[in-house]
Amino acid sequence: MQIRRGFTLALAALTAGLLTGAAPGHAQAAAAPTATPLPLSTVADVVSAGDRVFVSGGSSATDVVVTSATGTVIGTLSGLPGPTDLLLSADRRTLYVALSNAIAAFDTGSLIESARYDTGAGECPSSLALTGRYLWFGYGCGQGDGNIGRIDLGRQPARVDTGVAVGQYFYGSPLLAAASQNRSVLLVGQPWLSPASVYAYDIGAGGALSAPRTNAFSAVGSNLRDVALDPTGTTLYTAAGSPPLVQAFPFAEIATPSATYATGPYPRAVELSRTGTMIAAGAHAYYAPDVFVFALDGTELARYELGDELPAGGLAWSPNGARVYAVSWDWTGARPAMLHVLPVPAG
Numbered sequence: 485m486q487i488r489r490g491f492t493l494a495l496a497a498l499t500a501g502l503l504t505g506a507a508p509g510h511a512q513a514a515a516a517p518t519a520t521p522l523p524l525s526t527v528a529d530v531v532s533a534g535d536r537v538f539v540s541g542g543s544s545a546t547d548v549v550v551t552s553a554t555g556t557v558i559g560t561l562s563g564l565p566g567p568t569d570l571l572l573s574a575d576r577r578t579l580y581v582a583l584s585n586a587i588a589a590f591d592t593g594s595l596i597e598s599a600r601y602d603t604g605a606g607e608c609p610s611s612l613a614l615t616g617r618y619l620w621f622g623y624g625c626g627q628g629d630g631n632i633g634r635i636d637l638g639r640q641p642a643r644v645d646t647g648v649a650v651g652q653y654f655y656g657s658p659l660l661a662a663a664s665q666n667r668s669v670l671l672v673g674q675p676w677l678s679p680a681s682v683y684a685y686d687i688g689a690g691g692a693l694s695a696p697r698t699n700a701f702s703a704v705g706s707n708l709r710d711v712a713l714d715p716t717g718t719t720l721y722t723a724a725g726s727p728p729l730v731q732a733f734p735f736a737e738i739a740t741p742s743a744t745y746a747t748g749p750y751p752r753a754v755e756l757s758r759t760g761t762m763i764a765a766g767a768h769a770y771y772a773p774d775v776f777v778f779a780l781d782g783t784e785l786a787r788y789e790l791g792d793e794l795p796a797g798g799l800a801w802s803p804n805g806a807r808v809y810a811v812s813w814d815w816t817g818a819r820p821a822m823l824h825v826l827p828v829p830a831g
Contacts (some may be wrong), residue, residue, distance in 0.1 A: 522636035571612035622658040630654025663717030678706030699738035723751035
């Protein structure tokens with residue numbers, strides 16, 4: 485285990501107002517969303533620990549940017565090879581960062597690296613999930629080499645296993661999601677392919693994965709970009725390039741949607757609030773709203789326009805449900821990546 489210091493103070497932070505609007509008949513977004521330029525040209529993921537927000541730069545970057553809850557840049561975790569997916573521990577004291585060939589752990593208070601887990605044969609890890617003592621990672625470099633790895637954090641030293649989805653084929657790194665209140669289930673998605681597939685695993689003794697349940701043919705749609713689980717692990721959510729809505733399915737039988745949430749064309753992100761009572765959904769929209777907030781019954785509570793491209797999975801809730809954080813980037817490179825702080829209206 486290596487212990488490294490990866491915290492450097494940022495020199496400045498600029499905050500700009502972001503205009504939002506809602507079409508007639510839709511709920512108006514809460515006042516004063518903000519957009520903060522980040523010292524990044526690309527972005528991959530965002531998470532909120534409450535008082536601090538973390539944004540990763542992606543596979544071609546070397547930094548994770550740290551901001552305050554309101555979006556002011558306060559520092560960076562630097563010198564990291566290809567930081568992509570981010571994950572917080574249940575107590576929000578540890579930040580896990582997927583790197584090109586390892587997973588790093590940082591203390592969210594001191595911003596000091598506390599551990600680094602070499603993923604060995606599990607190259608290109610890019611999706612993380614946590615179920616109690618087991619830290620799961622989807623890995624694969626996009627050449628038919630995708631699978632799932634498992635780190636047993638309850639052992640000292642921690643044990644890393646790869647290829648734990650026995651007999652399952654993933655073209656690239658699979659998408660993972662866990663349930664905050666249920667340590668016995670794991671949701672896995674096959675990204676990009678058409679039709680798309682998701683797999684519902686039960687976790688047994690020693691972290692063994694059961695034979696998975698999968699969706700009915702074409703039920704999920706095509707070009708899967710993000711997956712999520714409700715806190716109890718009874719309902720799963722998918723954001724795929726088609727159809728133009730986020731879908732909910734029973735975890736026990738992935739056949740017919742139990743609910744849908746209309747985002748418009750090309751959904752690419754879905755995130756549940758900590759209580760599981762609200763859903764944030766994002767789409768790839770050039771001249772239309774990109775981010776939506778829904779109640780579970782499908783009532784739209786707010787919508788927001790980002791102005792640039794939302795990456796797959798680029799949404800996060802604040803722990804108290806008062807804000808949604810979204811990241812965006814300009815594919816031309818003419819503008820820096822942005823962190824959007826989107827206040828959620830009460831009720």
